[in-house]
Amino acid sequence: MPLPSSLTLGSLRVDTPVVLAPMAGITNAAYRRLCAEQGAGLYVCEMITSRGLVEGDQHTRDMLVFDELETTRSVQLYGTDPVYVGKAAEILCAEYGVAHIDLNFGCPVPKVTRKGGGGALPWKRGLLGRILEHAVAAATPYDVPVTMKTRKGIDDDHLTYLDAGRIAQEAGAAAIALHGRTVAQAYSGEADWDAIGELAASVDIPVLGNGDIWEAADAVRMVEQTGAAGVVVGRGCLGRPWLFRDLAAAFGGEQVATLPTLGEVAAMMRRHAELLCQHMGEERGCKEFRKHVSWYLKGFAAGGEMRRSLGLVDSLAALDRLLAELDPDEPFPASELGAPRGRQGSPRSKVVLPEGWLDETDGLGCVLAEDADSGSGG
Known part of the structure; x- marks a missing residue:
């Protein structure tokens, strides 16, 4: 099967099937511009909270800064309340001219999961569906695609990714990105690319693979192995923005590994x-x-x-x-090629969740608290 040379998300076409994962304190306008100078792709703003945006929180608004050459504005949105997420999506489309909204259902940070957000939320299938539906309904009049990012599940005993894919498709999401780790793993161990392949085979919308892409060759191998429509790159580009040059070359059929002095x-x-x-x-x-x-x-x-x-x-x-x-x-130190970068940490013996969170999977009656400054990417 030939490698995809581009990525289609609803009405949005991305010239290279590569997405920069939002990372708190990292993927600001300057870093997105730096990476975009290396090669085509979709470069996502730091994650913001729906409540913070709707209530006019200044810190949240300050994060929504875009470079003058940033023609495709992409933002990741976090939220646990369908109404707030819908309102926030409309603000992003109407006031900020975004071309793509990604919903975060993958963050493993305890202060987020203890309130049922991030990677914990997909356990509540009904709530997940309503959040997606509100976001899609708000963005559709502006022809802005909505995607979601998630993990395999809370832990190996509470997997959610296949249900999440089905729900995303039914709600009208343009794609789903899967980080091949559970919340309990955080960033430790190895990403499960087989799960990405399983999800890609189970849905009709594009699936993007995330996890353990340290070199362009890893991205090619992931897509060939899983059938993913593209890749999401996070920690692999830390201190190495030229990775996007290598990725653009690889998906263009060239085998390039940049080894800068x-x-x-x-x-x-x-x-x-x-x-x-x-x-x-x-x-x-x-x-x-x-x-x-x-x-x-x-x-x-x-x-x-x-x-x-x-x-x-x-x-x-x-x-x-x-x-x-x-x-x-x-x-360039060849020993660093293919080596993990950024945080790794240890797996968690227990994921912090709201009391009784695992008792049922609907969640439509949930009233979840949402901080205006929650979390990271996931």
Whole structure:
């Protein structure tokens, strides 16, 4: 079977079947622009909460910033109340001109699951369906596709992904993305690509695979193995935005593995910091950049003092001075190819859930609390 060269989500066509997973504190407008400069794809804004958006929370509104060249605006929305999610979807379409809305049903963070949100919510099949229906109904007049992201289930004894796929299809969702881990696994262990294949075989809407895509070759292998229509990439691109160049090449039929020298990585670091400063101002932009330093330099020989100094950088001039001290000819550390990046952690012995959450699977009578600042991507 030939590799897909593009991705169709309702009325939206994505030139490469690759989606940047929303990551809290990472996938802001500057980072999305940086990644988009590397290759085509769908670049999703950090997750926002429906309640925060509907109630006019300033922090939520501040996250809805888009780069001037960001022609396809994509936002991930979190919510547990169908009415709020519907209202939020309408605001995104009418006031922010978004072209794609993704609903988060995969976040494993305890403060989210203890209120029945994120990866816990699909256990309540009825509630899941109503949330999807409200979002789709609100977005349809604007011709904006709604997709959902989920996990295999709460744990191995409480799997939900096949039901979630059926419900998403029935509700009119344009696609479903599956992270091949349970909530209990969080980011530990290996992603179950067989589950992605099983879901793809069970629904007619596109299925996107997520989990353990560290190199472009992994994405190709996932699609070939599972029949997925595309891939969602999260931690694999941390400190490696050029991964999207490799992915675009791979889905275009070219086998490319970018191995940048330290000088080329330094240039990418400078571009990232520059974009952050353009969007946030120099002081805040440099502070935001600091968290990315260890990812960019992972495996390189740069010493502890250099890393500490870069981790305290407070101006572009200071960054330029430090980057100039790096050896521009140092080759990319091959040992990092295919290696996990970002958080991994340990599996959880118990997922924190609302009391009695597992007693029934309907959930239509649930009244769930929703924070205005909940969670991460999932």
